[in-house]
Structure formats: C-alpha cells, structure tokens
Amino acid sequence: MKNRKIWIFASLGAAALAALLIHGSKSPPSWAKIKQLTTQSLAPKNQQAPVTTLAPVTIRESEIRAGSTLYEALRAAGIGKPDTIEVIDTLKKLIDPRRLSAGTVIEAYFNQETSDRPHTVDLQLDSLRTLRASFVPDAGWISEIFDTEVTTEMASFSGIVESSLWNSATLAGMDPNIIYQLAEIFAWQVDFNREVQLGDRWRLTVEKRLVDGEVIGYGNVTAAEYENVGTLYSAVRFDRDGSNGRFFRPDGESLRRMFLKSPLKYGRITSGFQANRFHPILGVNRPHLGIDYGAPTGTPVMSVGDGTVVLAAVRGGSGKMVSIRHNGVYQTHY
Template sequence: MKTLRIYLAALLALTAGACGRTVSDAETQRNIVYGIDADAYRLETGEIGKGETLSKILNNYGITVRQIDRLDRSAKEIFPLRNIRAGHRYTVFIHEDSLYAPHLDYLVYETDRTNYVVFGFHDGDSVSIRKDTKSTTLRRTQRSAVISSSLWGSIMEQNLPYSLAAEMENIYQWTVDFFGIQKGDSFTVIYDERFIDDTVSAGVDRIWGAKFTQGGKEYYAIPFRQGGKIQYWELDGTSLRKQLLKAPLKYTRISSKFSYARKHPVYKVYRPHTGVDYAAPKGTPVHAVADGVVTFKGWGGGGGNTLKIKHAGNLVTGYLHLSGYAKGISQGKRVSQGQLIGYVGSTGTSTGPHLDYRIWRNGTPIDPLKIPQKPAEPIAKKNRAAFEFVRDRILAELNGELPEEERITQLDSIVIPAPVLPAQPAGAAAEPKK
C-alpha cells in the first residue's frame, strides 16, 4: 500500500455534494467531502496497489474480519468488492475516541474520476454502502483550429480536451478521411465540457455542432434526435452515417495503397496489391466497417490470419495479417458496423505489423479509398421543420452570430417559436373578410 497522505484543503471543495446538487454556504463551511462532514474526521488518501485487496486495507485500519465479511455480503448487489481495481484512489475517514484511539468510520473508493462508493462502518458491526457522484458543471465552448499535422496534434497544441479528438473521429468516421489530413485543414466545434468544482475537466459531454474543412471541402455535423437516438447530419439533412466506415481502425497511417503494380516488400517483384495497408502497432483493435456475416476465418497463406465479411450490395471486406481474433468471432457469425473483430498483427508474409484491408464487389477487387458511399436514412419529412430550426441555430453559433439565450440546449422536444408578425399601425382597420 502506498504511503498515505493527508488530504489537501482543495479536495474538500472538489468532491463536495452529489451530482447536480447545489452546495450551500453552510455545507461549504462544514467541509462536506463525498457527502460526509469532514470536520469531524482526519482524512487520509491512498491508491490501491497491484494485487492489493480492500480486505487487506480495511484490516490495516482495524476493521474486523466479521465486519469485512458482512460488508462483502452487503455490497454484492451495489458494488461487489471484487470490482476494486489497482491504481484507483481511496480515502478513509478516521475519528478518535476520548482516549485518542483511531477508528475508521468510512472508506470512499473512486470508481472513476466522477463516481465513487462509500463504505461505512458503524456501531454494533453494522455496515453501509452508498454509490454517488461528485458535483459537476457543464461549460459550453466553441473553438477553432488549423491543423498542422493531425487532428490529435492540433487538439494537444490548442490545449483542448483529449477526448474531443475521439468524439470528432466517431462523428466523422464515415465522412472525413483522417488518414488524408493535410496541413491547412481546419475545424470549428461547439462542445460541452464537464468540470468537477469548475476546475478539473471530466471530459467532453456532448458535441453540439462542428465544421470540418478538408481539402477545401466543408463537412458539417448537426445533432438531431431521430429514431429514438441522437445522430449527426449534414446541412441538407443527409446522415453522416454511411454504409461503410472510412477505415477499420484508428490512430494509424497508410503505408501502401491499392495498386496493380506494387513492388512486394518481401519478394522484391512487382505484383498486384489490391488492398490498403494500415501500419499500426501489434494489438491495435480492428473493427467491422459495416454490418455483415463472417464468411471466412482462418489462415490465408501469405495473408496470415484472415477474416472475410459479406455485406449488403454484394460487397465483401477482408482483414489480413491479424495477430488474433476478437472473442466470439466465428464463421457464420453476424457482426455489426464498428464491432471489434480482431487485432493488428504481422502473420503470414509481412515485414512488420499492419492491417491489409481489402474490398471486393461481385468478386472483383476495388480500391477501399475510392468506394462510393451511400448515406443512411435522411431526416424524415415529419422532422424536417424541427431539424432546420436546430440546424440554423447551430450554424449561426458556429459562425459566432447567435446570442447565448437562443442556443439549442436540448434535443428531446424541439419547440419551434411562432413567427413574429409585423405590427399594424395604430388605428389601422382590420381587413374585411372575403
């Protein structure tokens, strides 16, 4: 167990209250930490060590075997003790009796940055378990950046939340070629960032709109709820979702493109290479680019461990040189778009870890980088007016032209305001009915 240290005063405000609850002045003065009056305790914090159990930690603080057993049984339905993980922080609340003997009343275990579990130890060997969430606030932000190397690089250079890059890649994964980003491409994005105590970022909560410019072409992302879930759309109501993902993996580079006369890196002769090679570290996750059925799983000769998946429109995709397959993947198995199917490797005839990704239509190989994309279902006619209302305000906000009070803040029920009619001059007579 790591050396314990006394909590800094700043943490008192950091963990005050439960999510969404306003912390009163009285509570602030009482130093409420994890919903507990910290003024009555001495606080110590530590980190779960590798191989360390909660039982061992509690035993070190004088909690009896009987209480630990009772806690284990009581916690099964709320937060099983076996779910404790190394590297997570915990805090203990200790009071001293009249003889200055220390007693542990609470241990708080942080399940992640914002959520925690409170284990309580009370008189008569009784125990309690409570799950809760730290108080957080949302801050809406608009930022723009010109890309010098990559999306991730620009996010870091602009000191933006790292999770923003992942969110944008998820939104544009059918539309923007992140392997073809060039210097001078740019983006503008509006997002909610969640903060603990208004200072510690807990990541991006939602993207409210974006414009990505690649090679002079603009790609918009407008959020709108249709079919029971929020999706992202182009300005004309076309879905950003397409039949195929742009690529079956992320955070890599293209090392070789589709060609009928490529010099083979091993055999040193020119031969067709009817696929795209994505150089990536061994173990990088590989995802299905579309819904389909696995038609082949096995050794593909020079292709090493290979998967082939059949999709609608007489398309078949191939994933070669895999180091292994995802759990549950087998011939005849139906997979969905974005599902994990395997991991990058260097099996077969290969000079290093990479994914050889291929597409066939009616048995004929086609260039994966040039395949035409069919969008998913567009905005329904009955939703068109509501979508255009949302779109126009998001677009104005992206352009910096929307007053704060007119921002779109929810997408569950869009109420379109009635048009404002011009006022008639005083004393004007009403037009007679015809």
C-alpha cells in the first residue's frame, strides 16, 4: 500500500473536513510514506469545490490483487473493519464488487494520519470512470460514479509501406490499430490482404482523446488518403445527426460500391483462386474456385455486399458455410 499526504482546499462545513493532521512526537505508522502535493479539491473536474481554508489530507493507496477481494484491498488501505463493510454495501448499489478486475486502484482520503475512517474512497474503474464512496455526517456512506473530462484534439500521421502496412504505422508513431479504420474506409477500392505494395503511401487525420493531457485512445478517422501503385484514393468523413459517419471523395461521391474488395479488414491469403491447384489433402490437382484467408480466431467476417442469407449449414469439405444472394446474378459463399 502506498501512502501520501496532500494539502486540499475544501469547505469546513462538514465535521469530517474540520480535523487537522496531528503532528507530535509520535512516529508515523509503518505504512506511512508521505509526499507533499497540492490539489484543488476532491470534486469531479467539472465541479468546483468552495475554497475557504487549508486542511491537510492523507491519501493511502492500495489495489485489488489477483485472487484477492475488495474487502482485503480496502483493509490494506488502512480502512477500519466497520467502515470497510459499509463502503462495500454502498458500492454494491452501483456495481458488483466481484466483477472488479485485478489491478483496480483504490485511494482512501483521511483527515488524520492516525484515523481508520476515510471521508472519501475512490476506485478507478477505467481511464474514464471513477467510483466514489463518501462519508456524510448524520447520513453515512453514499456512492456515485462520475466521468472524467475527456478532451479531443486532431492528430495527423503519414507513412510509406516498406515491409508491411502495420509496420509503417508503427514507424510513423501511430497506434497500429488505426490501420483497421484505414482498411475499412478504402475497403471498396483496395484489397488490403493482397493488393498492398511496397512504396504505397498513406496519411490520415484522427481524433485523439486525452485526459489531463495524456493520450487515452483514438476516435474516428476524419480524413484519409491511400496511394496504391500510383493511384491515389482520398476520403473525407461526413456525419449526419443520428447516423454513423460515411466517407466520400472530395468531389462528394460516396466511396461505397456494390462489393467490398475483401470480406476481412486485414489478414492474409493462404490460397488464391486457381483453375488447377494441387489439393493438399486429396493429393490431386483440381480447381480451387475461391479464396482462402488466414486470420486469428474471432476475426469478424463481413459479407462483401448487401443481400439475403439463403444457407447457413455444414457443407462437406467446406465445413460451416453461409451463402448470401446479392441479386439475381451474384451469390457469395463464406
């Protein structure tokens, strides 16, 4: 358990915030490892606490470890047994404590270094949500979940394919997972499983999400370009109220076509369409009238176009098969 002391500006309206940190000849308990920090308040970022006086606060930290419980983590933060039970009871109104993941950080705020009753207990559920239990005199413990304020900025990246599209994103300092968005945007123009070539160029602008100045993830790509063997494709995102954004060329034409170039956003081809292929199991030459893709288990497979499912069953050597009729001419099988 970590322990630190901060000075916090808060109203003295509640008795719990009125006590001062006791200084004297007593040495701090064994868990005390105190640092001096400064903060505005314990209120959520979008709520300003009234500033009236200076009161010292000690923060003790712990976390839920693998195989342990919330009860054990709260006790490790120096919270007394009665308050631990009451904190858990009030938190149960909002979450199931058994579903809290290992590594969940707990911060307990105390007005006195020697006290075992905090006035506030925070559990960081994720980068955007904090679960808080607060002790209110004459009312007991209450709980709430508040969202962390997230700001959005635009970030631009560009790269050249020297070995793979994925590696080009890494070299550009971009989260490689954004490549999946790029592949989806131009899925009607480029088959990113087999048509990516060395020397291809790309660039894009994407929403960057930050909390307290730190990047926590990325949102939607808003504009992108991909140059494939000298052919340049451009896309701009357009959002309509109540609908998902769609991409258009700079002249206003939609990028969508009747069929996608591939049923996978990103993967590899293990066997192509061939009129005469050596069958690896039967040991004879025969036509292979389809394309085999390799991808991790659970990878989404998309229909290459709108249509009606006409078959979903096991079909001999093809295994589990889904057939989709797109119109009176075209039908695809997966």
